[in-house]
Amino acid sequence: MEKVKIEKNTVQETLIIPLYGRKMCSEKFPELYNDVFAKRLCDRLDYDFSELEKKNKSFLYEFGSLEAAMRQLDIMWEIQAYLKDHPKATIVNLGCGLDDTGKACNNGLCHIVNVDFPDVILVRKQLIVEQEREKSIACDLKDYSWMEEVDGTNGVIFFAAGVFHYFRKDEVKTLVLELSKRYPGGCLVFDSVGKLGLRLMMSKAIKNMGINDVEGLFYVNNPKKELNWSNRIKVTSKGYMLGYYDMKSPGIRFSHRLLARIGDKIIKMSINRMDFE
Numbered sequence: 001m002e003k004v005k006i007e008k009n010t011v012q013e014t015l016i017i018p019l020y021g022r023k024m025c026s027e028k029f030p031e032l033y034n035d036v037f038a039k040r041l042c043d044r045l046d047y048d049f050s051e052l053e054k055k056n057k058s059f060l061y062e063f064g065s066l067e068a069a070m071r072q073l074d075i076m077w078e079i080q081a082y083l084k085d086h087p088k089a090t091i092v093n094l095g096c097g098l099d100d101t102g103k104a105c106n107n108g109l110c111h112i113v114n115v116d117f118p119d120v121i122l123v124r125k126q127l128i129v130e131q132e133r134e135k136s137i138a139c140d141l142k143d144y145s146w147m148e149e150v151d152g153t154n155g156v157i158f159f160a161a162g163v164f165h166y167f168r169k170d171e172v173k174t175l176v177l178e179l180s181k182r183y184p185g186g187c188l189v190f191d192s193v194g195k196l197g198l199r200l201m202m203s204k205a206i207k208n209m210g211i212n213d214v215e216g217l218f219y220v221n222n223p224k225k226e227l228n229w230s231n232r233i234k235v236t237s238k239g240y241m242l243g244y245y246d247m248k249s250p251g252i253r254f255s256h257r258l259l260a261r262i263g264d265k266i267i268k269m270s271i272n273r274m275d276f277e
């Protein structure tokens, strides 16, 4: 089967890290996490994985794979909870990359929408077959025309995994306020890190974006306080690594859980949920 090329040093390339992390975590800790799509997708990409393969055995990279998996597990937890009350809701994957969380949560009734830049959606369509009740929209998230194609009549849950780090703070706020205005009863779930975390995580990306510091970019040290943007939005927040699951699965060591605790407490890694009233 022909492979699909992912260009280096593009925004598109940022989808590789979480995808490879999900594949690696499925191989190393299958009892915790098993993403059947990730390995198949990596095999179909024309991308030089050798740098990542080399680091594959290092403790930090192993931890990175746990990060990718925990984020997906947490978000799936929130989607499944929302679908219990709104079984016909639309699940919207903002900045979807090659992530198939929508399908993993499919209850046979919900609708799935994936949004990303046109070049990413092009790659996605070559690799992933859309199911019934699923569609992909090629659009910049900052151009709100994509919202016209999202029907929230039966409920809607938006999620953004690893996406808002590339946004400025005011851009996330404006997007959230627009969603809350258009979709009362809807909900948004996304991950965030504190200032220190963003500095550690994004040093290369920040240089590529041509800026010197994270100031102005989206980071959150105290979600409940700092995301309090409207009295019509209820904000809840949990630890990203340990807020939903205790990570006590075979193969996961005490040192992994210790680093996970540091991630949640000091790096302020969070999963935030906003309910639009």
Ligand SMILES: C[S@@+](CC[C@H](N)C(=O)[O-])C[C@H]1O[C@@H](n2cnc3c(N)ncnc32)[C@H](O)[C@@H]1O
Pocket: 011, 012, 014, 015, 016, 018, 019, 094, 095, 096, 097, 098, 099, 115, 116, 117, 120, 139, 140, 141, 142, 160, 161, 162, 163, 166
């Ligand atoms: C780190 S990747 C995460 C991909 C996916 N959510 C996952 O967890 O595997 C970030 C994704 O956000 C997308 N993205 C970033 N800014 C965007 C924007 N303004 N509009 C649409 N997509 C965007 C990128 O193209 C990329 O696919």
